[in-house]
Amino acid sequence: QAEYHPEMIEPRWQEAWARSELYRVVEDPGRPKYYNLEMFPYPSGDLHMGHVRNYSLGDVMTRYYRMKGYNVLHPMGWDAFGLPAENAAIQRNVPAAQWTWSNIDRMRAQLKRLGFSYDWEREVATCAPDYYRWTQWFFLLLHRRGLAYRGKARVNWCPGCRTVLANEQVEGGRCWRCHSEVEKQEREQWFFRITAYADRLLDDLSRLDGWPERVKAMQANWIGRSEGAEVDFQVEGLDETISVFTTRPDTLWGVTYMVLAPDHRLVEPLIQGRPEAEAVRRFAERVRATPEREREHVEKEGVPTGAFCINPVNGERVPIWVGNYVVSEYGTGAVMAVPAHDPRDLEFARAYGLPVRVVIRPPQGELDEATLSEAYVDPGVMVRSGPFDGTPSQEGKAQVIAYLEERGVGRKTVNYRLRDWLISRQRYWGAPIPMVHCPHCGTVPVPEEQLPVLLPASLTDRAGGTSLADDPDFVRTTCPSCGGPARRETDTMDTFMCSSWYYLRFTSPKEADAPFSRAAVDYWMPVDRYTGGIEHAIMHLLYSRFFTKVLCDAGLVSFQEPFTRLFTQGMVTLGGSAMSKSRGNVVDPDEIVGKYGADTARLFILFAAPPENDLEWSEAGVEGASRFLQRVWRLAAEWAPVVERASRLDASVLDRNERDVHRTIHETLRKVTGDIEERFSLNTSISALMSLVNRLYQYKEETPAVRPELAREGLETLVLMLAPFAPHLAEELWHEALGREGSVHQASWPELDPSALEREEVEVVVQVNGKLRDRLVVPVDVDEATLREQATALPRVQPFIDGRQVQRVIVVPGRLVNVVVK
Ligand code: ANZ
Ligand code: ZN
Ligand code: ZN
Incomplete structure (x- = not known):
């Protein structure tokens, strides 16, 4: 065939690969393993370009490591529970399960059409009972270990989704999914005690050398560890103390007032019977009505309560205020x-004329309290601080804490921004929480052998029913403990729980008696390389790390971190903004594959930008990728009859030009190998392949009869290097042009020949007006301009040229330079 027709070869190879189970893997202790994972998709219905990019990046690495001799696990599955599917199903009046499974079928077909090398035998879907059975099992495990509890809490309620949300799912006061304003509600909910792991989750970040710094910083910031002290202030005339959390116990002598959050439990008792009471209540109401996300930006405001408390270190009376800049959920x-040392306090003090007292003196200069316009926050020396005068403030922190502890008025504490993980959802399409409420026995776990607690199949058939609480047949049950009538828990689990362990299931997806086979997990885990979007930098990755640590503590796995290396790819954009249905700027992968073929689509997406950068979609770029593959095709078609009669290449018989081709082949191999393995710079490795193709064309065009062995080496190395990027084309050429047996995807990555890289040197004679003046050693392939420049600059040639006019320079490549002067 003279022309490249991807539509004729791609389906054929996909079928052949499936038939021969080319991508099946089993544990093989005799070979090094490589677990290459890409974040599994949510089965929304259609694959989008972001998926294509994510999975193309993963597929290159899978195929590359396979060719390097690794036993590579490359699985795919579906993060299948969740609200969007439930809402879509309600809208279309079909059961959520049906909607989800048909989406999965569609997207699986799309993935297959793109030719990704997954071991489909290992496919999992989190909504399948044989999967969520184990999600429920993990819930019971956490419950047994005291890490799952039910508690009343002021939680984030999304009126749009009609469910509560985890803290992580609230972005700027809005629901991360539907962007509704989130309301605070007091509700009984299930939580996971992730805060018990805060320190380990933070400390172990330092072990993750293979993670982007940015992601580690985001996690550290989310955990938000603050060291400091809690200090107790007695309320004057009331048998109560107000405890404050401070990171600056060294500034305790500089306290000039106290601020409570409007919801603080002592606000009411403090204002009882005071003339300020009404104003305080009105103020608190007003703050409550301001959405939390706006509070940060509004001006700092407050009102005095009229009450006072006592500073425990100096007995001073401190006025108590209520202010909008104090958050009730923190500390x-x-x-x-x-105010002298905290910017927020200074702003507030200046607004209300409250006193400012400097207690930390800077190493240089003086601070004037009366005019101070910027809080002094840096370290210094403690002053006007009783027994601590003259103490450097950094050392003062620990000393003041010891002083407080001795007197029983304070203690060292650590505060975290991280809250316990709220996992309850009041919606249908999720894994039911396996608990039973019994009037006699309380809340009782469902025994393991009764798992899974199945979702009732019919629920979404009925209009309006969106929570398990709406299904009396589901709710009614018997108590596993006393056998009496009881009520099932009707909350389902946050879908982030399903995705916190799926990577373990992939190691042994058919295991029937446990969530995973220990031997399989020991062989495959941890994941060597995990590729996905930066949007998962916090939730999914933090929860998965938490799960792994819990499992490690329970003796179920023997590692502390699930993902050794993490890669977050950039977005695919069109017209500068992310492709999204709502913007109407989506390019449909099916359409591109239909028009250009899967190999072109993949090659374009890998070539258009470095993997970590955003990628601007361009049809012209797709066409360029297509043209390149056609060029490869035509070269192979022309050389196929030539390479057929090629024997092994003997480099010693090559002439200069051939040696150069030989060297280019190996230089490309070195570059591509390093780009893939060391730099993960796939776009530049593709440009190197393009240059190689250009060089091979040049060789073909300027040589009447190419040397068959060299043509074979060029074509074969090219096809092998192309295999991870354009797997169908490479397979076709491997068989049809190179006449090889077996799959190119089971062939070995080509061997680098270091001797091919050596550049030979020659000695060039340098003459002036035909008289020998010097000699020069240069690479054989040095260009004329360089040679001329070097020759005329030689110290022994210079005197003969100096002050004269150079008429011309005759260059005989590899032999001689003759400078003609007058
Ligand atoms: C006195 C002080 C003096 C403070 C000073 C800072 C500087 P991070 O680092 O985020 O943990 N704070 C404590 N609880 C708060 C709350 N619920 N709402 C708003 N602010 C709160 O911040 C801890 C510091 O934030 C604490 O240390 C406290 O102010 C304030 F020169 O105490 B500091
Ligand atoms: Zn919502
Ligand atoms: Zn009971």
Whole structure:
């Protein structure tokens, strides 16, 4: 065939690969393993270009490591529970399960059409009972270990989704999914005690050398560990203390007022019977009505309560205020204000004319309290601080804490921004929480052998029913403990729970008696390379790390971190903005594959930008990728009859030009190998392949009869290097042009021949007006301009040229330079 027709070869190879189970893997202790995972998709219905990019990146690495001799696990599955599917199903009046499974079928077909090398035998879907059975099992495990609890809490309620959300799912006060304003509601919910792992989740970040710094920083910031002290202030005339959390116990002598969050439990008792009471209540109401996400931006405001408390270190009376800049959910919901050394406090103090007292002196210069316009936040020396005068403030922190502890008025504490993980959802399409509420026995776990607690199949058939609580047949049950009538828990689990362990299931997806086979996990885990979007930098990755640590503590796995290396790819954009249905700027992968073929689609997406950068979609770019593959095709078609009669290449018989081709082949191999393996710079490795193709064309065009062995080496190395990027084309040429047996995807990555890289040197004679003046050693393939320049600059040639006019320079490549002067 003279022309490249991807539509004729791609389906054929996909079938052949499937028939021969080319991508099946089993544990093989005799070979090094490589677990290459890409984040599994949510089965929304259609694959989008972001998926194509994510999975193309993963597929290159899978095929590359396979060719390097690794036993590579490359699985795919579906993160299949969740609200979008449930809402779509309700809208279309079909059961959520049916909707989800048909989406899965469609997207699986799309993935297959793109030719990704997954071991489909290992496919999992989190909504399948034989999967969520184990999700429920993990819930029971956490419950047994005291890490799952039910508690009343002020939670984030999304009125749009009609369910509560985890803290991580609230972005700027809005639902991460539907962007509704999130409301605070007091509700009984299930939580996972992820805070018990806060320190380990933070400390172990330092072990993750293979993670982007940015992601580690985001996680550290989310965990938000703050070291400091809790200090107790007695309320004057009331048998109560207000505890504050401070990171600056060294500034305790500089406190000039106290601020409570409007919801602080002591606000009411403090204002009882005071003339300020009404104003405080009105103020608190007003703050409550301001959405939390706006509070940060509004001006700092407050009102005095009229009450006072006592500073435990100096007995001073401190006025108590209520302010909008104190958050009730952080620390103790109360702040000791030190305006001289805290910017927020200073702003507030200046607005209300509250005193400012400097207690940390800078190493240089003086601070004037009366005019201070910027809080002094840096270290210095403690002053006006009783027994601590003259103490450097950094050392003062620990000393003041010891002083407080001795007197029983404070203690060292660590505060985290991280909250326990709220896993309850009041929606249908999720894994039911396997608990039973019994009037006699309380909340009782469902025994393991009764798992899974199946979702009732019919629920979404009925209009309006969106929660398990709406199904009396589901709710009614018997108590596993006393056998009496009881009520099932009707909350389902956050789908992030399903995705916190799927990578373990892939190692042994058919295991019937346990969530995974220990031997398989020991062989495959941890994941060597994990590729996905930066949007998962916090939730999914933090939860998965938490799960792994819990499983490790339970003796179920023997590693502390699930993902050795993480790669976050950039977005695919069109017209500068992310492709999205709502923007109407989506390019449909099916359409591109239909028009250009899967190999072209993949090659374009890998070539158009470095993997970590955003990638601007361009039809012209796709056409360029297609043209390149056609060029490869035509070269192979022309050389096929030539390479057929090629024997092994003997480099010693090559002439200069041939040696250069030989060297280019191996230089390309070195570059592509390094780009893939060391730099993960797939776009530049493709440009290297393009240059190689150009060089091979040049060789073909300037040589009447190409040397068959060299043509074979060029074509074969090219096809092998192309295999990870354009797997169908490479397979076709492997068989049809190179006449090889077996799959190119089971062939070995080509061997680098270091001797091919050596550049030979020659000695060139340098003459001036035909008289020998010097000699020069240069690479054989040095260009004329360089040679001329070097020759005329030689110290022994210079005197003969100096002050004269150079008429011309005769260059005989590899032999001689003759400078003609007058
Ligand atoms: C006195 C002080 C003096 C403070 C000073 C800072 C500087 P991070 O680092 O985020 O943990 N704070 C404590 N609880 C708060 C709350 N619920 N809402 C708003 N602010 C709160 O911040 C800890 C510091 O934030 C604490 O240390 C407290 O102010 C304030 F020169 O105490 B500091
Ligand atoms: Zn929502
Ligand atoms: Zn009971």
